[in-house]
Amino acid sequence: xxxxxxxxxxxxxxxxxxxxxxxxxxxxxxxxxxxxxxxxxxxxxxxxxxxxxxxxxxxxxxxxxxxxxxxxxxxxxxxxxxxxxxxxxxxxxxxxxxxxxxxxxxxxxxxxxxxxxxxxxxxxxxxxxxxxxxxxxxxxxxxxxxxxxxxxxxxxxxxxxxxxxxxxxxxxxxxxxxxxxxxxxxxxxxxxxxxxxxxxxxxxxxxxxxxxxxxxxxxxxxxxxxxxxxxxxxxxxxxxxxxxxxxxxxxxxxxxxxxxxxxxxxxxxxxxxxxxxxxxxxxxxxxxxxxxxxxxxxxxxxxxxxxxxxxxxxxxxxxxxxxxxxxxxxxxxxxxxxxxxxxxxxxxxxxxxxxxxxxxxxxxxxxxxxxxxxxxxxxxxxxxxxxxxxxxxxxxxxxxxxxxxxxxxxxxxxxxxxxxxxxxxxxxxxxxxxxxxxxxxxxxxxxxxxxxxxxxxxxxxxxxxxxxxxxxxxxxxxxxxxxxxxxxxxxxxxxxxxxxxxxxxxxxxxxxxxxxxxxxxxxxxxxxxxxxxxxxxxxxxxxxxxxxxxxxxxxxxxxxxxxxxxxxxxxxxxxxxxxxxxxxxxxxxxxxxxxxxxxxxxxxxxxxxxxxxxxxxxxxxxxxxxxxxxxxxxxxxxxxxxxxxxxxxxxxxxxxxxxxxxxxxxxxxxxxxxxxxxxxxxxxxxxxxxxxxxxxxxxxxxxxxxxxxxx
Amino acid sequence: xxxxxxxxxxxxxxxxxxxxxxxxxxxxxxxxxxxxxxxxxxxxxxxxxxxxxxxxxxxxxxxxxxxxxxxxxxxxxxxxxxxxxx
Numbered sequence: 001x002x003x004x005x006x007x008x009x010x011x012x013x014x015x016x017x018x019x020x021x022x023x024x025x026x027x028x029x030x031x032x033x034x035x036x037x038x039x040x041x042x043x044x045x046x047x048x049x050x051x052x053x054x055x056x057x058x059x060x061x062x063x064x065x066x067x068x069x070x071x072x073x074x075x076x077x078x079x080x081x082x083x084x085x086x087x088x089x090x091x092x093x094x095x096x097x098x099x100x101x102x103x104x105x106x107x108x109x110x111x112x113x114x115x116x117x118x119x120x121x122x123x124x125x126x127x128x129x130x131x132x133x134x135x136x137x138x139x140x141x142x143x144x145x146x147x148x149x150x151x152x153x154x155x156x157x158x159x160x161x162x163x164x165x166x167x168x169x170x171x172x173x174x175x176x177x178x179x180x181x182x183x184x185x186x187x188x189x190x191x192x193x194x195x196x197x198x199x200x201x202x203x204x205x206x207x208x209x210x211x212x213x214x215x216x217x218x219x220x221x222x223x224x225x226x227x228x229x230x231x232x233x234x235x236x237x238x239x240x241x242x243x244x245x246x247x248x249x250x251x252x253x254x255x256x257x258x259x260x261x262x263x264x265x266x267x268x269x270x271x272x273x274x275x276x277x278x279x280x281x282x283x284x285x286x287x288x289x290x291x292x293x294x295x296x297x298x299x300x301x302x303x304x305x306x307x308x309x310x311x312x313x314x315x316x317x318x319x320x321x322x323x324x325x326x327x328x329x330x331x332x333x334x335x336x337x338x339x340x341x342x343x344x345x346x347x348x349x350x351x352x353x354x355x356x357x358x359x360x361x362x363x364x365x366x367x368x369x370x371x372x373x374x375x376x377x378x379x380x381x382x383x384x385x386x387x388x389x390x391x392x393x394x395x396x397x398x399x400x401x402x403x404x405x406x407x408x409x410x411x412x413x414x415x416x417x418x419x420x421x422x423x424x425x426x427x428x429x430x431x432x433x434x435x436x437x438x439x440x441x442x443x444x445x446x447x448x449x450x451x452x453x454x455x456x457x458x459x460x461x462x463x464x465x466x467x468x469x470x471x472x473x474x475x476x477x478x479x480x481x482x483x484x485x486x487x488x489x490x491x492x493x494x495x496x497x498x499x500x501x502x503x504x505x506x507x508x509x510x511x512x513x514x515x516x517x518x519x520x521x522x523x524x525x526x527x528x529x530x531x532x533x534x535x536x537x538x539x540x541x542x543x544x545x546x547x548x549x550x551x552x553x554x555x556x557x558x559x560x561x562x563x564x565x566x567x568x569x570x571x572x573x574x575x576x577x578x579x580x581x582x583x584x585x586x587x588x589x590x591x592x593x594x595x596x597x598x599x600x601x602x603x604x605x606x607x608x609x610x611x612x613x614x615x616x617x618x619x620x621x622x623x624x625x626x627x628x629x630x631x632x633x634x635x636x637x638x639x640x641x642x643x644x645x646x647x648x649x650x651x652x653x654x655x656x657x658x659x660x661x662x663x664x665x666x667x668x669x670x671x672x673x674x675x676x677x678x679x680x681x682x683x684x685x686x687x688x689x690x691x692x693x694x695x696x697x698x699x700x701x702x703x704x705x706x707x708x709x710x711x
Numbered sequence: 712x713x714x715x716x717x718x719x720x721x722x723x724x725x726x727x728x729x730x731x732x733x734x735x736x737x738x739x740x741x742x743x744x745x746x747x748x749x750x751x752x753x754x755x756x757x758x759x760x761x762x763x764x765x766x767x768x769x770x771x772x773x774x775x776x777x778x779x780x781x782x783x784x785x786x787x788x789x790x791x792x793x794x795x796x797x
Contacts, residue, residue, distance in 0.1 A: 082749040086742050120775045121751045259740060263748045267756075289778070290761070299765045391780045395766035398782070404769070505743045505785055506769050507750060510778040 022065065022072035022188055023105050025096055027129060028113030029122050030079035031384070031511035033141035035520055036171050037113055038076045048527050051101065056092045057425075065181045072184075075104065081121070083128040084231060087428050097132050108188040109135045111180070116146035116153060116168070117512070119278065123162070123270045130164060130195040131223050135187040137165040139180060144170050145512075150281040161273035163193040194223070197269035199261050202254050206247050230262050289512040293388070302392050309385075310411060317372045317415050318446070324368040332361030347555075351548060359544020359606070366416055366668075369446060370532060373412050373419040374525040380408070382516040387508060394506055400488050401495035403427055403504045406436040410487070413443035414480075417669045418532055421676055431501040434677060435494045438686055441669050442487040444480045444661060447608040451660045452476055454612055455653040458636045475657070483661045486693070532672065543667045547606050550577040568617055577602055591659070591695070592652040592702045594641050605665045651710045655702040662694035723772065724786035726760035732791035733757055739788050751775040752789060 028034040038046075042061030051058045056078055062071035077096055078089040092101070099106030112126040123138075130136050138159075146153065159166040165183045169176040198204060210225045227233055228244045229251070235241050251258040295301055336353040343349040380386040386408060394404030405427045413420030420440045427433040444452075456472040463471040495501070556571045572578055581599035588598050596618050604611040612632070619635035639647035664670070664687045673683040720735055734756045737744050751774050752758065761771040761778065769782045 082746075084745065084749065086745065118775065118777045121777060124749060124751070257736075257740070259745075260737075260748060260753075263745070264753055267751065267753050293761075293771075297762070297764065297771070303765055387780070391764055391769060391771065394780070394782070395764060395768050398768070404780075505746070506780060506782045507743070507746050507785060508780045509750075510771060510780050512777075 021070040022108045022184070023075065024063065024065075024072050024184060025075045025077055025107040025110045026113065027077045027093060027097070027110055027125065028079060029081055029115065029118075029125060031509065032079070032113045032115040032118075032122055033171060034076065034079060034113045036517055037111075037139060037141065037169070038074065039520060039523065040171050040174070040177065042074055044523070048531065051092050056088055065184055072108075075107070080125065082125060088430075089428075097129060097134060107134060109137060109184050111139050111184070112136050113139050113141055116140045116143045116151065117149060119153075119274050120267070120270050123274070124266060126162075127195045127197075127266045127270060130162070130192060131226075133192045133194050133223065135164075135190050135192050137167060137180065137183045137187060138162065140166060140168045141171060143168045143176075149287070152279045152281055154277040154279075157277035158273060161276055163196065195266070195269065197262075197265040199265050200255070203251060203258070203261055206251060210243065210247060226262060230259055287512065289384070292513050293510075296385070297388050297391060302388075306389055306392055313376045314415065317369055317376070321368040321372055325365050328361065328365045328367070332357055332364070335361075347552075350552060351545065354552070355545045355548030356541065359548065360541060364533075366418075366447065367529060367533075369415050370419050371525055371529050373415050374528045375521065377408065377412060377419065377423055378521040378524045379516055382514065382521055384511045384513045387510050390508060391510060398506075400491045402436060402491055403429070403432050404506055404508070406432065409436055410440055410443055413440040413445060416445050416447075417441045417443065417666065418672050419528070421669065421672050422528060422532070424676070427504075429501065429504045431499045432504045434682060435491055435499045437673055437676060437682070438494060438689075439487040439491050441664055441666065441686070441690065442483040442490070442662065444483045445608075445666075447666065448479070448660050450609045450612050451604075452479060452657055454615075454632070454636070455657050458633045459648065459650040459653040475654070479657055479661050482658065486662060486697075490689075490693075532668075543606055547577075547603060550580070551575050551603065569619070572599065572614075572618055590703065591698045592649070592655050592706075594647055596639070596647070597652075597656070601659075604660075605663075606667050608660060608665045611660070649710075651702060651705040654705070655698045658701050659694050659698040662690060662697055664690035664694075720790050720792050722787045723758060723760070723789040723791050724770065724783050726758075726772075726791070728760055728762050730793075731757060731759045732793050735790040735792050737789055743785060744788065747781070747785065747789065750779060752779075758789075758791060 026034060026038055038059070038061065041063045046059060046061040049058050050056065059076035061074050061076070063074040064071045075096060077093045080087075080089050080093055083090055083094045083097070095101045096104060097107065097110060110129050112129055114122040114126055126136065126138055140153070140155070143153070153168070155166050155168055165187055167176055167180045167183055169180065171177070199207070207222060207225050207229070210229075211222055225244075228235055229248060235244055248258075255261070296305055336357045339357065340349055340353050343352070377386075380389065390404035390407055393407040397404050397406050406424070409420045409423040409427075411420075412423055417440045420443070421437050424433050424436045424440070427436060452475070456475055460471045460475060465471060465474065551572055553576055554574065556567070556574055559567060559570075562570065577599050578595075580602055581595040581597075584598045584602070585593075585595040588601070593601070596615075599618055600611050600614040603614040615636060616632050619632070619639055636648055641647050670683040670687060673686055674680060677683070723732070723734075726732055734752055734754050736754055737747055737752060756774060759773040761773055763770050764780075767783075769780045770786050771778055771780050772786075773779075
C-alpha cells in the first residue's frame, strides 16, 4: 500500500520571501518561556511543519520587528539544553545556527531565551550559541518571578560580562518587547565577540598550534577546532583528521577527563558573570513549587492524586466528547443523504457517499476526543505536572525497560492511539520512542468499545457472577488488562531484541509550576489536530475509497423483487470483499470465524468500529449500525453458518473481542506511525506483528475454550 | 589546617532528603555523564537532595536553582563531599 503523505510535510516558504528580510532564530531551554515569547512576537501567523527527513517540528512565524518594513522570519528552534548534537533536536538546532539547513540562511540574529530564575543552566546554551560568533541577544524571561524570589539582576553588568546584548522581558505584560526589537535591528549583521572562556594552558597551546597550522581566520577556526577536539565531529580531510586524533591522544594522556574541559570552562565563565551581576536580596526560602510538590509528589498522596487526575481527564473526555461526536456522526450521515438526494443514482454517488463521506466521517468522528486529549496533555505539560507524572511513574515504566516519559503517551492511547503516538516526541532516545509507539495501540482505545459493547450485549448481557458482578463489566476490564499485559510483554521482548539499547537514563528537569497559558494550549491543541487531519487525511481517504471499491465490485444487477437491505447484503456477499471473506475463511476457521465475519474483519482493518456497521449490512439488519441496536443484536444471535449451525457462540464472541484487543486495525494509526517514524518499515512491522499476535492469541483462546468444553 | 572529618566522598545517591553537598566528580565519559554536566552538575557545584519518588526511584535533587530528576543509577556516578564551610 502506498502512503503518500510526505510531500505535505515540506513547507514552501522561502520563495515568497523578500531576500532582504531578516532571519532570526529563537533558541532556549525547555520551560524557559520560549513558546510564550514566540507567540507574542508573531501573533498567530505561524507555520508548523517538520525539518526534512526527521520528525523534529519546525515552527516559523513572521515578526514585525520594525513598523512598516518587511517582517523578519522568526524560526523557533526546539527546546534544548545544549548544542552538543547528542540528540536530533540538538543537531537540527546547530544546523540552523550554522546555516546548514537547506532553504534557511544563516540567522542574522539569534535570540537566546534565558529564564532569569535559573540563570546558570540557561546561560550554558546561550554560551554555546555565542561561540558560533553569530550576533546574539539574550532575552531574560521570568524577570518578575526572579524579583519575587529576591534576585536583583544588574542587566548592564551581565551584558558586559557576557559580551553580548541582554534584554529583560515580561512577556505577559508586554514589557521589554520594543527594546528587544531595537536591539535585534542594532546587532543584526554585526560581528559577535563569541564567549571568551579559556581552557587549560595545555589545551590552549594545542588549539593554538592547530589554528596556526590551519592558517586563516583564527577566530572561526578556534570554534571549529574545539568542536573537532571535544565533540564527535572529526574533519573530513584525512590529513587533518590524523592531526586532530593525535592531538586528542595527547590531551587524553595529560588528562583522562580532557573532554570535560570546555564544559567546565563554560560553567566557570558563566558563574563568574552571574556572580558579578546578580545579588540575592533575601535568604532563599522554600519555593511555591516545592510546597506544591510536597503534596503532588508525596510518597502516598502523589500516586493517589495522579490516579484521580487521570480518572477525571478520562471521564471528561468520554462525557464531553460524546455530544460533538454524535453531531459529527449525524452531520456526515445528513451530508451523505443530501448528496444522495441531489445527485443522480449511480456509481459516482455511491463512491462519494459510501466511500468518501462515510470513510472520512468515520475518522473525523474521533476528532473531539483527539482535541480534548491534546488539550489535557498540553495543559499538564504547560503547568509542569507532566514531568511529575513521569517522575512518579518512572519506576514502573523502568521495570519494563521504558522511560517514565512513556507513561503519558501510553495512557492517552486508551482514548486514542493517535495523540498518544504523537506525544511520544518527548522521548529523546529513538529506540525507546519506537518501542513506545509499537505498544501504544494495545491500549484499548475508544474505537474498540462499540465492538466490545455489541459482543457483550449479544452474548453476555444480564449474566452475573456471585449474583452481583456483571460478566460484561468483568469482560471489558479483562480486555483492557489483556492489552496492558501484552504491551508490557512486547515491550520487554522488543527492548531485548530489535530495539536493544541500555535502559534509558532519566535526567529530567522538574520545572517550576506555572499558571497555564490558555492561548498557547488552545493553539497547540489545534496545531496537533490539524497535523493529524492533514497527514492522516490523505491516507484515510485513499483507503476508504479502496475499501468501498472492494465492497462494491463486481456490481450486482438490481433485482426488483429484493428490498434495498437484502440487495445491499447480496451485493456485499458477491463483492471482492465477500470473495476475500471466503478466501480467508480457511485461515480464520480455527478461530471459530466464518466467512461473513471474515468480511467484517477485512473491513474493520480500516477502523475497528466499522465491524459493527459491516455486520449490520452483511446480516441484513436494516438500520442497525449502532452497537446497541436491538435488530443487530438479534441478527448476530440468530446468524447461521452455511451448515445451519449457529454462527456465533459466547466463545466466538470472546475470541472476536480478544482479536480486536490485539490486532492493528486502524489505518489512521498506521498513517501516523509512518509519519512519526519517517519510515514505512515501522508501520509495516507494527501491522504484521500485531496481526500475527492477535491471530495466535485468538487461536489459543478459541481452541483452548473448545477443549475445555465451552462451545 | 582544616580537619576534613566530614569530607569523605560519597555518591549523590547517599544523601538524605534536605542534605546539601558539593560535586567532586562525575564518573564515566559517555552521553549520560556529558548530559549531567551540561545540566550543571560539574565539580564544585552545590547540590541538595530533595526526595525520592514513591517507589524509591528516581530521585529529585536541586542544583543551580532548579530541580532535576535522575535515577539511583545515575546518581551513583556523581561523587560528592559534604560541605565543610558555609
